[in-house]
Amino acid sequence: MNKSTTPTKKINKISFGEQGFSIGDQQDKSSSSSPTGIVRSHWKTLQSNNLCKICHINLNVKNGIVNCRKCGQLHCNLHTHYEVRLRNPQFDEKTPQYDSNGIWSRCCETCYLERQNTEVLSNNLTEDFKKIRLTFADVNELKRIKVQRNFLKLVNEGKEVTHWKTGNHCSICFVKFSLLIRKHHCRLCGDLVCDDPNGYRKYCSIYLPIISLIDRLPNLNYDKIPNDTIKFRCCINCKNGLLFELRKQEQPENEIIKTYLNLIDQRYQIEVMLEKYSKDEKIGHKLMNHLKDFEKLVINFRNQFFTNDLRVVQIENEQLIKNIYQSIAMFLQDNLIKYKEISAIHVPPEPQKEEIKPEPSLTKKQVRELREQLMVLNEQKFLIENMIKDFTKSRRFDELNSLILNKQELEDTINELENKLGEFKFI
Amino acid sequence: MSTQSGSNERFAQFKLVLLGESAVGKSSIVHRFVKNTFDDLRESTIGAAFLTQQITIPETQTTIKFEIWDTAGQERYKSLAPMYYRNANAALCVFDITNKSSFAKAQDWIKELKKQAPEGIVIAIVGNKSDLNDEREVEQEEIENYIQEQKSEGYDIINAECSAKTGDGVLTIFDKIGRALPVDEVIESNKSRQGGGISNRRTGGVDLSRPRRQQAGQTNSCC
Numbered sequence: 001m002n003k004s005t006t007p008t009k010k011i012n013k014i015s016f017g018e019q020g021f022s023i024g025d026q027q028d029k030s031s032s033s034s035p036t037g038i039v040r041s042h043w044k045t046l047q048s049n050n051l052c053k054i055c056h057i058n059l060n061v062k063n064g065i066v067n068c069r070k071c072g073q074l075h076c077n078l079h080t081h082y083e084v085r086l087r088n089p090q091f092d093e094k095t096p097q098y099d100s101n102g103i104w105s106r107c108c109e110t111c112y113l114e115r116q117n118t119e120v121l122s123n124n125l126t127e128d129f130k131k132i133r134l135t136f137a138d139v140n141e142l143k144r145i146k147v148q149r150n151f152l153k154l155v156n157e158g159k160e161v162t163h164w165k166t167g168n169h170c171s172i173c174f175v176k177f178s179l180l181i182r183k184h185h186c187r188l189c190g191d192l193v194c195d196d197p198n199g200y201r202k203y204c205s206i207y208l209p210i211i212s213l214i215d216r217l218p219n220l221n222y223d224k225i226p227n228d229t230i231k232f233r234c235c236i237n238c239k240n241g242l243l244f245e246l247r248k249q250e251q252p253e254n255e256i257i258k259t260y261l262n263l264i265d266q267r268y269q270i271e272v273m274l275e276k277y278s279k280d281e282k283i284g285h286k287l288m289n290h291l292k293d294f295e296k297l298v299i300n301f302r303n304q305f306f307t308n309d310l311r312v313v314q315i316e317n318e319q320l321i322k323n324i325y326q327s328i329a330m331f332l333q334d335n336l337i338k339y340k341e342i343s344a345i346h347v348p349p350e351p352q353k354e355e356i357k358p359e360p361s362l363t364k365k366q367v368r369e370l371r372e373q374l375m376v377l378n379e380q381k382f383l384i385e386n387m388i389k390d391f392t393k394s395r396r397f398d399e400l401n402s403l404i405l406n407k408q409e410l411e412d413t414i415n416e417l418e419n420k421l422g423e424f425k426f427i
Numbered sequence: 428m429s430t431q432s433g434s435n436e437r438f439a440q441f442k443l444v445l446l447g448e449s450a451v452g453k454s455s456i457v458h459r460f461v462k463n464t465f466d467d468l469r470e471s472t473i474g475a476a477f478l479t480q481q482i483t484i485p486e487t488q489t490t491i492k493f494e495i496w497d498t499a500g501q502e503r504y505k506s507l508a509p510m511y512y513r514n515a516n517a518a519l520c521v522f523d524i525t526n527k528s529s530f531a532k533a534q535d536w537i538k539e540l541k542k543q544a545p546e547g548i549v550i551a552i553v554g555n556k557s558d559l560n561d562e563r564e565v566e567q568e569e570i571e572n573y574i575q576e577q578k579s580e581g582y583d584i585i586n587a588e589c590s591a592k593t594g595d596g597v598l599t600i601f602d603k604i605g606r607a608l609p610v611d612e613v614i615e616s617n618k619s620r621q622g623g624g625i626s627n628r629r630t631g632g633v634d635l636s637r638p639r640r641q642q643a644g645q646t647n648s649c650c
Contacts, residue, residue: 373506380474380507387477399479402442402494406477409510 038086038105042072042095052076054109068108070096075108082112147241148220150188154232155210156223162190170194172204172236186235188242193235205235216246256317259301260324266294267331274338284342291339298328299423367421374417381410439613440492443604444511446540447521448532449500452555455591456521457497460601465592472499475507482598482605489614491605493517512540517549517604524554524588525562534573541582549607551585553600558590583607 044067050059053073059065064077069086072095084107087099096105098115107115153161164185168177171191177183184195184205193205211228214220240247273287305321384407391400445453454472458464461480481492496511498504512518518540522533533552540550552574554565570586577584585603589596 372503376474376504376506383474384477398492399477399494403477406510413510 037088037103038069038096039088040067040072043067044072044074046074050074052079054079066106068111069105070098070107070111073108079109080106082107082109084112084115144241144244147188147238151213151217151238151242152220152222154187155214155220155226158226158230160187162188164190165192167192170201170204173201175201184233186238187232188234188238191235191237193233195233203236205233206239207231207233213242216243256305256320256324259297259304263294263297263301263324263328266290266297267328270294270335274335277342281345284345287342291343296423298332301325301328370417370421374414374421377410377414377417381407381414384410437487437489437610437614438492439489439608439610439617440494441516441608441613442496442514443493443517443519444496444508444515445498445519445521446508446512446533446536447500447519448523448526448529449502451500451521451523451526451529451533452591453500453519453521454497456519456553456555456589456597456600457495459591459594459597461495463594465594471501472497474499474504475511480601482601484602484605484610487610489605489610491608491610493601509543512544512548514545515548516608517551518544519551519553519600519604521553521555522565523556524565525556525559527564530554530565530569537577537582537584547609549585549604550582551587551600551604554588555591557588557595558593 046059046065050065051057052059052063052075054075055078057063057076057078059074059076064075064080066075066077066080067073068075068080070084083104085099085102086096086105086107087102089096096102150161165171169175170177170181170193172193175181175194177192177194181194181196184193185191186193186205194201195205195207196202197207209228209231210226211230213234214222214225234242270287270290273283273290276283277287302325306325384403388400388403388407391397391403445457447453449471454469454476455465457476457478458466458469461478476497478495478497479492480495481490483490496515498508498511518536520533520536520540522529524530537550537552540548544550552570554570574584574586585600585607587596587600587603589600591597
C-alpha cells in the first residue's frame with residue numbers, strides 16, 4: 001500500500017487566485033503533479049457559487065471544497081470520503097486511470113462506484129481450505145482404521161492388543177481418578193477412561209458384550225465368533241470410530257444434499273461436454289440430453305423446495321436452499337446464450353424424442369405464448385396490487401372491492417396457466 | 428363519495444371496458460372523461476388501468492358510476508382483455524377515424540364480444556380523433572352500414588364519434604351508454620337484495636349517510 005505517500009497531515013491552506021480563493025488540502029495548481037504523484041492538471045477550478053456535483057450543496061469552507069482526483073470535479077466533503085488507486089494518465093488519456101497497483105487517492109462517490117465495475121479484488125481460499133480439510137480427514141480416517149484393526153485383533157486373538165497407558169486422569173472427561181472413581185482402560189486404544197454408567201460421566205466409556213459390536217459390523221474378517229458372554233470396555237471415541245461407516249449409512253441422507261449432489265454432478269458433466277463441444281460438434285446431442293436432464297433436476301429442485309410464490313418450504317434450511325438456487329441460477333445465466341445456440345443447432349432430434357414421450361406436451365410455440373401470457377398477467381397483478389395499496393391509502397373503499405375481485409381473478413388465471421404450463425413454467 | 432344524498436336519487440354502478448387497437452386513443456378518452464385533461468404525449472398503457480367516474484342523468488335522477496377498465500391495445504396484452512370484458516356491463520370499442528385498420532380491429536373486438544361477453548352487454552363503437560376530419564379514412568357511411576348490418580343480426584350497437592383532444596362528444600358517449608344500461612333493473616335488484624337500497628358495496632369504513640335508525644339496529648351486539 002502506498003498510503004504513506006499521501007500527506008498524513010491535512011494542510012488547510014487558503015489560497016487566493018485569479019478565480020477566487022480555495023480552501024482545503026489542494027495546493028498550488030500551477031504544479032502539475034501533487035506530492036501524491038497524481039497530476040492535477042484536470043482539476044476544475046473554483047468559480048463563484050460552486051455546487052457539489054452529487055448533492056448540489058453549496059461548496060464552502062464548512063461543506064468542503066474537494067477535487068476528485070479521478071474526474072477533477074468539485075465535490076463536498078461528504079461525497080469524497082472514498083479512495084481509489086490511480087495512476088497518472090498516459091498517452092492521450094486526459095484523466096488519471098484506475099490501477100490496482102496505483103496510488104491511493106481521494107475521489108468522489110461516482111468515481112468510487114465506477115471503479116467497482118472495472119476492478120475486482122478477490123481471494124479464492126477454496127483450495128487452501130480443501131487442503132486443510134483433507135489433512136484432518138486423513139488423520140481421522142487413519143485413526144478409524146487403526147481402531148478397526150485393533151478390534152479385529154481383539155476378536156480373533158482374544159488378548160490384549162495395545163499397551164495400557166498410565167496416568168491419573170480420564171482421557172475424555174479429565175476427571176481425576178480416586179478411591180471412588182476407578183481407573184479403566186479402553187481395550188482398543190489403551191487410553192485411560194473412567195466408568196460411571198449411570199451418572200454424569202456416563203459417556204466416557206461403555207462395557208459391552210463383544211458380540212453386540214460384531215453384530216453391527218458383520219463385514220470384517222472374523223476368524224471365529226467368540227461366545228456372547230465375553231464383555232469388554234471401550235472408550236467412546238473408539239466406539240464412534242468403529243461405527244462411523246455404519247452411522248453414515250444409517251443416516252437418512254438429506255434430501256437437499258442429495259439433490260444438490262445430483263445437480264453438481266450434472267453441471268460438471270455439462271461443463272466438461274461444453275469444452276469438448278467447442279472442438280467436436282458431434283457430441284451436441286449428448287450435450288443436449290445432459291442439458292435437459294439438468295433442466296429437469298432444476299425444476300424438480302424448485303418444485304420440491306419452493307412454494308408457488310417462491311418461498312422456501314423448509315424454513316430451517318432456507319439459507320442453504322436459497323444459496324443453492326442462486327448458484328444454479330448464476331450458472332444458467334452465465335451459459336444461457338451458449339445453450340440457446342446449441343439447442344438452436346440441435347433442434348431436429350428433439351421432435352423425435354417428443355414423439356416417443358407418452359403424453360404429448362405443449363409445442364414450443366404454445367409454451368412461448370403461454371409464458372408470455374403468464375408474464376403479462378403477473379405484471380397486471382403487480383399493477384393491481386399497487387393500485388389496491390394506493391386506494392387503501394386514499395380510503396377509496398368503493399373502488400377497492402372491484403380491484404380486490406380483479407386481483408382474485410388474476411390469481412386464479414395465473415394458477416390455471418401455471419398448471420397448463422406444468423414443468424415448462426420455469427424458464 | 429356520498430352517493431345517496433337525496434332520498435329520491437338513485438344510484439347504480441357499472442363496469443365498463445375499453446377495447447381497440449393500440450394508439451387509437453382509449454386512454455385519452457378515459458382521461459378526458461374522468462379528469463378532463465388531454466396529454467399530447469401519452470405513453471402507451473401497460474396492462475389495464477382502472478379509473479372511476481360518475482354521471483347523472485337528470486331526467487330520471489339517476490347517478491351512474493362507471494368503473495372503467497382501460498385495457499392496453501398492444502398485441503402483447505391481448506390475453507388480458509377477456510378477463511375484463513367477461514363481466515363488464517358495457518364495452519367501448521374505439522377506433523381511429525384516420526386509420527382504416529383500426530376500424531377493422533374494432534369490428535373484430537365486437538365479434539369477439541358477441542361470442543364471449545355476457546348477455547346484455549352494451550356495446551358502443553366509437554370513432555376517435557374527429558378533430559382530424561381532413562385525414563378521415565373511415566367514412567360515416569361505412570360505419571352506418573356496419574351498424575345497420577349488426578342491427579339486422581339483432582345487436583344494437585351505439586355509434587358515436589368524439590375527439591379526446593378537443594373533448595367533443597366524449598361526454599355524449601358515456602351519456603348514451605348510461606341511458607342504454609339497464610339502470611332500473613340493477614337498482615331494483617340491489618333494493619331487493621339489500622332491503623331499503625342500502626349499499627353493501629363498501630368493504631370498510633362507516634357509511635355516514637346511512638340513516639341513524641338502521642345503524643343502531645345493526646350494531647345491537649355492542650355495549
